[in-house]
Amino acid sequence: MEPRIFGLDPQLLHDTILLALAVLFLFTMMSYLLFNPARKMLKDRQERIKNDIDMANKDRKDATALKEEYDAKLKGVEKEAEEILSEARQKALKNEARIIDEAKEEAARIIKRANEEAVLEKKRVMDEAKQEMISIASMMAGKVVSASIDTSVQDALVEETLKEIGESTWQS
Numbered sequence: 001m002e003p004r005i006f007g008l009d010p011q012l013l014h015d016t017i018l019l020a021l022a023v024l025f026l027f028t029m030m031s032y033l034l035f036n037p038a039r040k041m042l043k044d045r046q047e048r049i050k051n052d053i054d055m056a057n058k059d060r061k062d063a064t065a066l067k068e069e070y071d072a073k074l075k076g077v078e079k080e081a082e083e084i085l086s087e088a089r090q091k092a093l094k095n096e097a098r099i100i101d102e103a104k105e106e107a108a109r110i111i112k113r114a115n116e117e118a119v120l121e122k123k124r125v126m127d128e129a130k131q132e133m134i135s136i137a138s139m140m141a142g143k144v145v146s147a148s149i150d151t152s153v154q155d156a157l158v159e160e161t162l163k164e165i166g167e168s169t170w171q172s
Contacts, residue, residue: 136161140157140161143157
């Protein structure tokens with residue numbers, strides 16, 4: 001026999017076929033036991049990542065909508081605060097005008113009352129002065145009647161009466 005380079009004999013062929021079947025059987029078993037669970041795990045992970053991405057996009061959209069809503073509310077609050085401040089200013093101005101009007105009315109009443117009191121006081125002083133003059137005149141008349149007097153005596157009596165009353169009464 002001549003040495004062959006590749007030596008194909010029935011035993012080699014049999015071993016090769018048996019080896020190929022064993023490799024195919026091992027590949028099938030490995031595929032069933034290892035590759036399918038690994039593929040399933042990768043597929044599940046891929047779905048979970050996809051779901052997480054979808055959820056993140058949804059959350060971002062929700063957050064954006066919520067931010068826009070809060071911005072709108074914030075603008076509304078600022079506008080409402082400005083309206084409240086405007087109303088408060090208007091009320092303050094009305095109160096200020098009312099208080100000033102009341103103060104003016106009170107001042108006018110006080111001035112009117114003071115003028116009335118001054119008029120009454122003036123009348124009282126005039127009445128007192130009349131009473132004083134009447135009493136002076138009666139005193140002088142009594143002195144004139146009691147003594148029959150001439151003009152020099154009468155002048156002396158007037159001077160004496162004036163001294164009794166006091167010169168400050170007549171000068172004021």
